Amino acid sequence: xxxxxxxxxxxxxxxxxxxxxxxxxxxxxxxxxxxxxxxxxxxxxxxxxxxxxxxxxxxxxxxxxxxxxxxxxxxxxxxxxxxxxxxxxxxxxxxxxxxxxxxxxxxxxxxxxxxxxxxxxxxxxxxxxxxxxxxxxxxxxxxxxxxxxxxxxxxxxxxxxxxxxxxxxxxxxxxxxxxxxxxxxxxxxxxxxxxxxxxxxxxxxxxxxxxxxxxxxxxxxxxxxxxxxxxxxxxxxxxxxxxxxxxxxxxxxxxxxxxxxxxxxxxxxxxxxxxxxxxxxxxxxxxxxxxxxxxxxxxxxxxxxxxxxxxxxxxxxxxxxxxxxxxxxxxxxxxxxxxxxxxxxxxxxxxxxxxxxxxxxxxxxxxxxxxxxxxxxxxxxxxxxxxxxxxxxxxxxxxxxxxxxxxxxxxxxxxxxxxxxxxxxxxxxxxxxxxxxxxxxxxxxxxxxxxxxxxxxxxxxxxxxxxxxxxxxxxxxxxxx
Numbered sequence: 001x002x003x004x005x006x007x008x009x010x011x012x013x014x015x016x017x018x019x020x021x022x023x024x025x026x027x028x029x030x031x032x033x034x035x036x037x038x039x040x041x042x043x044x045x046x047x048x049x050x051x052x053x054x055x056x057x058x059x060x061x062x063x064x065x066x067x068x069x070x071x072x073x074x075x076x077x078x079x080x081x082x083x084x085x086x087x088x089x090x091x092x093x094x095x096x097x098x099x100x101x102x103x104x105x106x107x108x109x110x111x112x113x114x115x116x117x118x119x120x121x122x123x124x125x126x127x128x129x130x131x132x133x134x135x136x137x138x139x140x141x142x143x144x145x146x147x148x149x150x151x152x153x154x155x156x157x158x159x160x161x162x163x164x165x166x167x168x169x170x171x172x173x174x175x176x177x178x179x180x181x182x183x184x185x186x187x188x189x190x191x192x193x194x195x196x197x198x199x200x201x202x203x204x205x206x207x208x209x210x211x212x213x214x215x216x217x218x219x220x221x222x223x224x225x226x227x228x229x230x231x232x233x234x235x236x237x238x239x240x241x242x243x244x245x246x247x248x249x250x251x252x253x254x255x256x257x258x259x260x261x262x263x264x265x266x267x268x269x270x271x272x273x274x275x276x277x278x279x280x281x282x283x284x285x286x287x288x289x290x291x292x293x294x295x296x297x298x299x300x301x302x303x304x305x306x307x308x309x310x311x312x313x314x315x316x317x318x319x320x321x322x323x324x325x326x327x328x329x330x331x332x333x334x335x336x337x338x339x340x341x342x343x344x345x346x347x348x349x350x351x352x353x354x355x356x357x358x359x360x361x362x363x364x365x366x367x368x369x370x371x372x373x374x375x376x377x378x379x380x381x382x383x384x385x386x387x388x389x390x391x392x393x394x395x396x397x398x399x400x401x402x403x404x405x406x407x408x409x410x411x412x413x414x415x416x417x418x419x420x421x422x423x424x425x426x427x428x429x430x431x432x433x434x435x436x437x438x439x440x441x442x443x444x445x446x447x448x449x450x451x452x453x454x455x456x457x458x459x460x461x462x463x464x465x466x467x468x469x470x471x472x473x474x475x476x477x478x479x480x481x
Contacts, residue, residue: 001310002054003033003097019111026105033098053102078317099133103140110147120151125202138164138173138424154184172214175204179221186224191231198225219248222276226290236292242287249280255316281310285322292325297333304329320346331359334368349374354383354392370406381416385423393420394427401433405440426457432470444477452478 006029029366106126109119127144134140146159161177168174191364200220205218207230222245229237278286288303302411304326311319327342346356361377364370375480383389397420404413417434421429431454438447451474 001097003029003101005029006013007097007104010101010108014104014108017111019108022108023105023112026101026108030101030105033101034117066219090234096133099137099140102130103131103137103143104127106130106143106316109411115295120147123147136167138168138170142173142176142180145177149184153188154188154303158184160395163268169207171204172217175201175208175214175217175221178443179217179224182221182224182228182453186228186231191228195225196230198228212333213251215248218349221244222248223283227354230290235290236296239287239290239294239296241300242283242290245278246280246283249283281307284310289325292329292332293481300329301326301333303333310380320350320353321355324353324359327359328362331366336363339363340367352383354389354396355388357383358392358396358399361396361403365399365402370403373403374400374407380384381420390427394430398429401430401437405437410437410441414441429467432467432474435474436470439477447474448478449474 003430006025010026011024013019013025083377086124086404097337103126106123109123109126112119124144124147125161127140127147130137130140130145141160145157145160147358148154148160158181161181165174165177178197182194182201185194185197200226201217201221205214205221208218210213222241226238227236227243229241235403256394273352284303284307288300288307289301291300292298298346303386305324306349308319308322311322323346325341330336330342331339339359343356343363347360348352350356357376357380361373361375361380369451377396377400381393381400384392384396397416401413404410404416414434414437417430417437421434431451434450435447438444438450455475455478
């Protein structure tokens with residue numbers, strides 16, 4: 001009875017965000033319950049209950065608060081309904097009261113967001129106690145597996161889920177387990193096995209009722225599937241599942257409470273330690289980038305335009321970066337005039353922004369304004385070198401070399417590339433362009449030697465489509481005797 005009342009009060013505290021009070025309330029209740037159990041078994045002399053009374057007195061106000069039963073409905077904000085003490089009792093009626101208290105204390109400790117090892121071990125100990133008392137409680141099993149995964153104990157997490165998966169009856173429980181298994185495989189560097197489990201989760205959630213919890217799991221699994229596809233280099237698959245995630249989030253209202261009642265907070269998204277789901281705006285931006293990587297430029301243009309339109313609160317370089325990415329997609333799609341408008345606008349607002357200067361230079365190259373392109377591209381290169389942005393440095397150097405070479409200044413073009421390679425000798429595109437320029441300059445032997453030296457140190461298996469022809473030609477050149 002003591003543990004049941006304490007659990008009810010702890011739910012009340014959790015709903016109000018008072019995790020510290022919930023931990024104290026449950027700890028006192030468990031301690032007193034243990035004393036009572038010890039007394040019944042002879043651990044305390046029944047004729048001298050001093051130990052029991054002393055502990056009860058030392059517990060102070062927290063224990064008294066824990067014994068107060070309060071109806072939960074009146075304490076809930078509308079957004080948290082229909083969660084109440086009645087709902088919670090029904091959802092966890094299969095748990096023994098002490099097991100429920102251990103479980104709730106683990107949840108409350110997690111709500112304190114203390115990620116050090118000692119705190120994680122306390123949470124794990126509570127979950128182990130809860131599982132020992134209620135071995136068939138799905139909530140405890142899944143929360144323990146998720147905790148082990150967050151502690152990077154992936155094999156242990158998988159063992160917990162595989163031990164209990166066969167006893168899971170509901171599609172929700174099985175879907176959650178498959179999503180967690182997929183996350184574990186992903187973190188172990190096994191994206192293909194992760195995809196198998198994510199697909200199993202997707203199948204189970206495909207036709208399920210659209211409860212808040214199921215929407216959470218389905219959304220997280222869509223997102224996780226997209227990340228697994230990205231890891232394998234399948235950007236079309238990544239874009240497909242990001243699009244599903246965007247549609248899911250637009251159509252549903254995933255839960256926002258941390259209260260672990262019933263199916264709440266089952267979703268675990270990769271890359272987030274507290275199971276937080278990505279925002280709709282973040283998903284829109286990721287979808288735009290995935291479409292661009294997949295070469296689906298029309299889709300990417302639409303996604304970027306939508307992301308920019310909804311970029312409420314995004315200002316400064318964050319918005320400028322998004323607009324520059326949009327401009328680059330417009331340029332790649334052949335919409336040079338629109339790309340010029342974007343580039344000029346961003347440069348006018350952020351004149352020292354590397355990506356904006358780079359985009360402006362690329363637009364001028366596309367318009368045949370090679371001499372005019374030199375200034376913004378040189379400025380972009382210098383800024384990238386100053387801040388150590390090797391990716392932008394390589395892109396600026398390549399485009400600057402094109403501008404110089406197109407104006408008849410091949411010597412300057414080669415100087416630009418050599419300067420880049422001094423800072424980033426493993427950059428693929430500058431090495432390609434430098435070897436090609438050597439060939440055009442009649443220095444075929446030097447080109448062959450440079451490319452062979454680069455290939456001996458750096459694999460070129462992940463060559464983009466636009467560079468495949470040049471790489472093939474250089475490989476053919478090196479094959480000649």
